[in-house]
Amino acid sequence: MPLPGQFYMLAAERHWEEDGSRPFLPRALSVADAASLDDGVRLDFLIEGIGPGTDRLCELKVGEGVWVNGPLGNAFSTPSKLHHVWGEIDPERDAVQPAGAILVGGGIGIAPLALLRRRFSDQGVPSRVLLGFRDQAHSGGLEDLFACCEIGLASEDGHVGHRGYVTDLLSAMLDGDDAASAAVYACGPPPMLDAVADLCLTRDVPCELAMESPMACGYGACFGCAAPKPDGGYLRLCVDGPVLRAGPAGPVAAGDSPPPAVAEASSGAAPPATPPAGSRESEGPSTDDADAVDFCGLKLKNRVINASGTFDAIAARRVYGGALLEDFPFSAFVSKTITLKPRAGNEPQRIWETPAGMINSIGLPNKGLDGFLAEDLPQLAELPVPLIVSVMGTSREEFARLVDGVGGREEVAAIELNVSCPNVHSGLIVGEQPTETLALLEALRSLTAKPLMVKLTPNVADPAAIAVAAEEGGADAVSLINTLKASAFDPVTCRPGVAAGHGGLSGPAVRPIAVAQVRSVAAAIDLPVVGMGGVSNGADAWELICAGATLVAVGTESFRDPRAGLRIADDLSERFAKPS
Numbered sequence: 001m002p003l004p005g006q007f008y009m010l011a012a013e014r015h016w017e018e019d020g021s022r023p024f025l026p027r028a029l030s031v032a033d034a035a036s037l038d039d040g041v042r043l044d045f046l047i048e049g050i051g052p053g054t055d056r057l058c059e060l061k062v063g064e065g066v067w068v069n070g071p072l073g074n075a076f077s078t079p080s081k082l083h084h085v086w087g088e089i090d091p092e093r094d095a096v097q098p099a100g101a102i103l104v105g106g107g108i109g110i111a112p113l114a115l116l117r118r119r120f121s122d123q124g125v126p127s128r129v130l131l132g133f134r135d136q137a138h139s140g141g142l143e144d145l146f147a148c149c150e151i152g153l154a155s156e157d158g159h160v161g162h163r164g165y166v167t168d169l170l171s172a173m174l175d176g177d178d179a180a181s182a183a184v185y186a187c188g189p190p191p192m193l194d195a196v197a198d199l200c201l202t203r204d205v206p207c208e209l210a211m212e213s214p215m216a217c218g219y220g221a222c223f224g225c226a227a228p229k230p231d232g233g234y235l236r237l238c239v240d241g242p243v244l245r246a247g248p249a250g251p252v253a254a255g256d257s258p259p260p261a262v263a264e265a266s267s268g269a270a271p272p273a274t275p276p277a278g279s280r281e282s283e284g285p286s287t288d289d290a291d292a293v294d295f296c297g298l299k300l301k302n303r304v305i306n307a308s309g310t311f312d313a314i315a316a317r318r319v320y321g322g323a324l325l326e327d328f329p330f331s332a333f334v335s336k337t338i339t340l341k342p343r344a345g346n347e348p349q350r351i352w353e354t355p356a357g358m359i360n361s362i363g364l365p366n367k368g369l370d371g372f373l374a375e376d377l378p379q380l381a382e383l384p385v386p387l388i389v390s391v392m393g394t395s396r397e398e399f400a401r402l403v404d405g406v407g408g409r410e411e412v413a414a415i416e417l418n419v420s421c422p423n424v425h426s427g428l429i430v431g432e433q434p435t436e437t438l439a440l441l442e443a444l445r446s447l448t449a450k451p452l453m454v455k456l457t458p459n460v461a462d463p464a465a466i467a468v469a470a471e472e473g474g475a476d477a478v479s480l481i482n483t484l485k486a487s488a489f490d491p492v493t494c495r496p497g498v499a500a501g502h503g504g505l506s507g508p509a510v511r512p513i514a515v516a517q518v519r520s521v522a523a524a525i526d527l528p529v530v531g532m533g534g535v536s537n538g539a540d541a542w543e544l545i546c547a548g549a550t551l552v553a554v555g556t557e558s559f560r561d562p563r564a565g566l567r568i569a570d571d572l573s574e575r576f577a578k579p580s
């Protein structure tokens with residue numbers, strides 16, 4: 001059962017990517033209501049068709065299948081919890097007994113408030129509801145969701161209730177006698193949330209906001225749903241939110257997020273979600289020793305690993321708990337690329353859906369070498385598979401310090417040298433020129449006995465020439481392809497889809513290019529090749545193996561299906577078992 005404020009990733013099962021076109025990614029939707037049934041849970045969502053993904057969901061017919069991943073994210077706190085946290089933040093504030101909750105919603109964003117109001121009513125928490133709509137077309141009887149309680153309505157066109165903004169109603173309510181002891185919960189468009197936060201902060205009223213952002217995965221893997229933190233850097237709304245606490249310099253992660261693996265449902269923290277069950281044939285073959293493979297001396301249980309930066313095992317473990325480790329989706333884990341110094345990553349918007357794929361401009365957010373070794377490595381060492389750490393430097397010296405730093409740690413089985421990030425200035429230069437690649441490998445080779453794998457870019461005329469240079473320099477393997485440099489423009493605003501103006505294209509759209517490049521690289525060198533690029537199923541993985549790959553990495557598909565690696569490994573296992 002979801003908690004109020006949590007969300008699900010939804011995609012129509014059939015024709016979701018008919019003809020390889022949009023919609024490609026699932027859509028994040030807050031749950032509006034939920035009920036326990038004898039044979040499961042009923043979930044209600046409010047969906048407004050505003051683009052290919054929501055349009056497709058609105059077209060669903062009775063009986064059609066839907067991919068459902070969730071519940072995800074953190075939940076609203078109770079007023080007493082919120083007052084308690086608020087009191088700790090503001091020591092000047094007198095302890096107050098919370099009188100109740102004020103729920104403020106705007107447009108379609110009111111969805112999570114319906115479930116919240118019902119939960120508060122079950123818990124005996126008095127709540128008042130204020131709803132605002134732009135016009136009649138955008139209200140559509142949504143207030144009926146709150147039919148059982150008293151609500152204040154506002155509309156910009158005056159068709160219902162107060163003519164104006166819902167925040168006018170909130171302002172008046174907060175100026176009432178019991179304002180200090182209220183707690184405010186809001187969802188709606190960003191300008192409304194800003195206005196609500198301002199009203200509450202100036203009156204010292206505790207306030208939580210449910211935020212929205214484009215996201216590809218919902219469980220911390222894609223780094224797309226970045227929201228600025230007041231003290232610099234970004235948080236990920238899917239795992240640090242979507243419910244945030246209003247703060248003087250901007251919203252901050254609510255105390256309970258990200259959800260711990262074991263949580264009290266009443267605390268506002270969420271219990272771990274269950275990885276979607278339908279995504280792997282439960283009766284299908286399980287991989288066994290017949291699927292095992294030696295890769296640069298590492299004994300892997302099958303040929304399927306993850307593409308760097310497309311699966312955050314630490315965040316995924318917080319979301320899915322121990323289940324993730326019991327059935328880990330990959331036979332080796334490749335970390336997101338780390339750099340010497342911490343990086344916040346690129347400003348949002350960071351992702352943009354394209355036909356059969358997506359553009360990312362994440363910009364390498366990471367804790368830097370020291371932060372990685374101190375905080376992430378101990379957790380990654382608990383994974384049940386060998387760990388490959390991906391590193392990127394802006395100079396040979398930086399690469400050397402990174403290789404030295406991670407190579408000296410026994411938890412690390414191998415190192416990937418990312419010479420192909422399309423989103424970082426200088427990220428590509430080494431990987432674009434064979435002489436630079438050779439010189440880099442010659443500088444690094446003597447620093448570690450661990451396998452060195454070079455991640456190649458597809459953004460050059462002849463990737464095989466770079467692979468040959470890597471081999472000559474002493475690399476043990478190559479991996480390809482990284483994403484293809486790409487841009488998209490929003491047809492409504494005429495602005496670039498990602499804030500940086502360009503990013504890296506991934507997903508099924510790039511697969512034929514990956515197949516061609518894996519083929520030419522594998523033919524040019526004697527090293528094992530990790531092939532990746534748009535692999536969504538076993539047939540795609542098999543094609544890369546036919547082209548010469550030893551291992552196959554799954555990237556963007558894990559955003560849509562956290563268990564894609566298992567599904568693909570099962571399918572590959574069957575294909576290898578069949579006599580050719």
Ligand code: RRO
Nearest residue numbers: 361362363364421423483504
């Ligand atoms: O973080 C990124 O923006 C990123 C990296 Br490091 C990479 O290697 N490839 C990519 O598509 N994005």
